[in-house]
Amino acid sequence: MRKRDLLLGFSTGIAAGLLVREVAHRIDPTKPAELILHGIKQSFKAEGPIDGSWIYMKTEPFKRQSISTDVYRGGISRVREGQIEQFEFFADARTGTVVDLIKI
Numbered sequence: 001m002r003k004r005d006l007l008l009g010f011s012t013g014i015a016a017g018l019l020v021r022e023v024a025h026r027i028d029p030t031k032p033a034e035l036i037l038h039g040i041k042q043s044f045k046a047e048g049p050i051d052g053s054w055i056y057m058k059t060e061p062f063k064r065q066s067i068s069t070d071v072y073r074g075g076i077s078r079v080r081e082g083q084i085e086q087f088e089f090f091a092d093a094r095t096g097t098v099v100d101l102i103k104i
Contacts, residue, residue, distance in 0.1 A: 030093040033057045033072050039096055040076065040089060050078045059093045064100070071099060 037055040046048050055074030062071040072089040078085050090100040 007011040030059060030070065031096050033074075036072055036091045036093075037074055039076070040091065040098065044076050044078065044087075048080065050076055051084075052077045062090055062099065069093070069099070070077060075104075 016049075024088075033055045037053060041050060041053055053074065053076045055072055059070040059072060062069055070093040072093055073088070073090055075086060075088045086104040088102045088104055089098050091098050
């Protein structure tokens, strides 16, 4: 009987954990800012080394023509051909897709 109780408790814990995760994802379906920054840095590193990067941890509204979404704002800097290049990006908070990239 003890094995059955242990198995029942274990199964109930896993089911509760999955349920909590699903509810939390539905309430706040945004990706973590660090994960989005990591993906953008990997894209820039494919072209060469980067010097620095940053991202705001809070989302902000972004509107382009009739489409609006929540985005993370951040930046990347690198040296290319002896010149410092700086970029500011806006990434969709739900998918991580870059919706705007501006060279500063």
